[in-house]
Amino acid sequence: MKTKQSGVTLIGFLVILMVVGFFGYMAMKLVPAYSEYAGVVKAMNGVASEGGSGKSLDGIRRDLMYKFSMQYVDDNTVAPSDITITRNNGGTSTLNVSYDKDIPFMYNIDFLVHFSKSVPLQGNVGQ
Numbered sequence: 001m002k003t004k005q006s007g008v009t010l011i012g013f014l015v016i017l018m019v020v021g022f023f024g025y026m027a028m029k030l031v032p033a034y035s036e037y038a039g040v041v042k043a044m045n046g047v048a049s050e051g052g053s054g055k056s057l058d059g060i061r062r063d064l065m066y067k068f069s070m071q072y073v074d075d076n077t078v079a080p081s082d083i084t085i086t087r088n089n090g091g092t093s094t095l096n097v098s099y100d101k102d103i104p105f106m107y108n109i110d111f112l113v114h115f116s117k118s119v120p121l122q123g124n125v126g127q
Helices: 010-050 057-070
Strands: 083-087 093-106 109-121
Touching: 010 057, 010 093, 010 109, 057 083, 057 093
Parallel strands: none
Antiparallel strands: 083 093, 093 109
16 A cells, blocks of 8 residues: 655745745844834823923924834934924824835835824914
């Protein structure tokens, strides 16, 4: 009685290992950018919950940049010009942060990841 062998050959295993390795390397490059974005969101929520009553845009930017340093957000990631405040109808304001992150991958291949987040501010923001 003959039995048929089943399983993965060595070449098949190497191909699977290469595919898993490629996606693992890609994840190693992208995960830090997303964890940094989580720090940006946490800092934005902290500034928004403190309220913006009487603060200027520069004051809110300064507070936000200080909180970024506590959340391990790189100084080169979010520029002060990426932080804006929009006034809504009804006197409320929204804090917006929108930035791009360029992540080198291999050779001349880069990942360009765009992050954008808006949170409502408590209180009225001054001029």
